Amino acid sequence: MEMNIIETINRFPDQSSCIAYLEGLRWQNEPECPYCKSKRSSKRHETYRHQCHGCNRSYSVLVGTIFESTKLPLTQWFLAISLILNAKKGLSARQLSRDLGVNRKTGWYLQMRIRKAMQEGEDVSLFKGIVEIDETYIGGKKANHSKKKRQARRDNKLQITGYQDKQPVIGLLERDGRIRLQVVDKAHGVTIKPIIEKTVSKDATIVTDGFGGYAGLSKIFREHQVLNKDKEQYARGKYHTNTIEGFWTLLKRGIYGQYHKISARYLQSYLDEFTFKYNHRDNRLIFDVLINKIAAVT
Ligand SMILES: [Zn+2]
Structure with missing residues (x-):
């Protein structure tokens, strides 16, 4: 109940x-x-x-x-x-x-x-259908995260420019289904891809932005829809990452409303709580x- x-x-x-x-x-x-x-x-x-x-x-x-x-x-x-x-x-x-x-x-x-x-x-079934994947940065001072993120990517300085105190988090969202959130050391292909492969069915359609860490996923999964956000392309019909981005907004509102600083280990436990609630909503x-x-x- x-x-x-x-x-x-x-x-x-x-x-x-x-x-x-x-x-x-x-x-x-x-x-x-x-x-x-x-x-x-x-x-x-x-x-x-x-x-x-x-x-x-x-x-x-x-x-x-x-x-x-x-x-x-x-x-x-x-x-x-x-x-x-x-x-x-x-x-x-x-x-x-x-x-x-x-x-x-x-x-x-x-x-x-x-x-x-x-x-x-570990026994949960693989995500199917359309799966939105996105990464975000949590912690540090409040800032315009998405703008900074885009700029840092363009400069190819993701680990250097202002992100030392922030934790990268990878999020996978099964449309109308479940979510998985994982804190990673660094947001790049080597850390991200194993998580995606462990979570998503090979038959799924993956939607991401153009971040280099997602390159090569089309070889593994049935379909990989890439949005070119640098050119203001935020959706192609049903292919978008609006659901996971809306989730990031809610998550950060909760975290910044309560915590001054949040350690990686504690952040993961917080994400586990959010995930559980979302998946049993x-x-x-x-x-x-x-x-x-x-x-x-x-
Ligand atoms: Zn007995």
């Missing part, structure tokens, strides 16, 4: 409501012993634990999950997840801590764990999907 904050508080007012929810997700309400897999047990309500009739050990739904090893009440976890999912532009760790009434360290920990669960697995079960990933037995 997609829930706002009030709904989350009403639905999960205490530890037992959270436990009941997790038991439904994990066991479909039929407890299974994590040690011997027996389904014969009796409930020990007062501690949310089950007494196994197979191996005689007791267990709860939290055994083997991240929730077992942290002292935080489940209500805090659930609320943190809801706050993060509902923050369209993202939420700083500082703000999350304030909203939850926990210290900064705890807020940071929650944010990093939840973002980690938001990472897409029409999924009414986004809350369940995320809880399931966080509560996965490791």
Whole structure:
């Protein structure tokens, strides 16, 4: 279910409501012993634990999950997840801590764990149809990025002119579908192409601008549409990169609204959060999907 904050508080007012929810997700309400897999047990309500009739050990739904090893009440976890999912532009760790009434360290920990669960697995299917690909630079001072980018490219000085403090990010967007965002050391073919090949189906039509880093993609993919933006060509019918560019605008508004400076590692975790939300934007079960990933037995 997609829930706002009030709904989350009403639905999960205490530890037992959270436990009941997790038991439904994990066991479909039929407890299974994590040690011997027996389904014969009796409930020990007062501690949310089950007494196994197979191996005689007791267990709860939290055994083997991240929730077992942290002292935080489940209500805090659930609320943190809801706050993060509902923050369209993202939420700083500082703000999350304030909203939850926990210290900064705890807020940071929650944010990093939840973002980690938001990472897409390697098992996702390849992007198909029209795929828009573009790169951008994040960090440093606010500036006219696109104008600077074009000028730097023209001068062939991408790594030199004013980009030392900025992180290049490559974005791939499946039209009407999913997105993938990856921080790279340097924006050039050697770093970009493996990401594209790993993400996009060979049958797809790729749309990019004329950046040299994209040269040679027509040999790998069915079709490569190149827009000549230096000559003000921003679209050729359905072939454009407007969707990914609109996404960059939203992303940067979120980042520059909250962060002074953002490290490469932290930037990737921020991108993971944005990606997860985008890729599940029409999924009414986004809350369940995320809880399931966080509560996965490791
Ligand atoms: Zn057992």
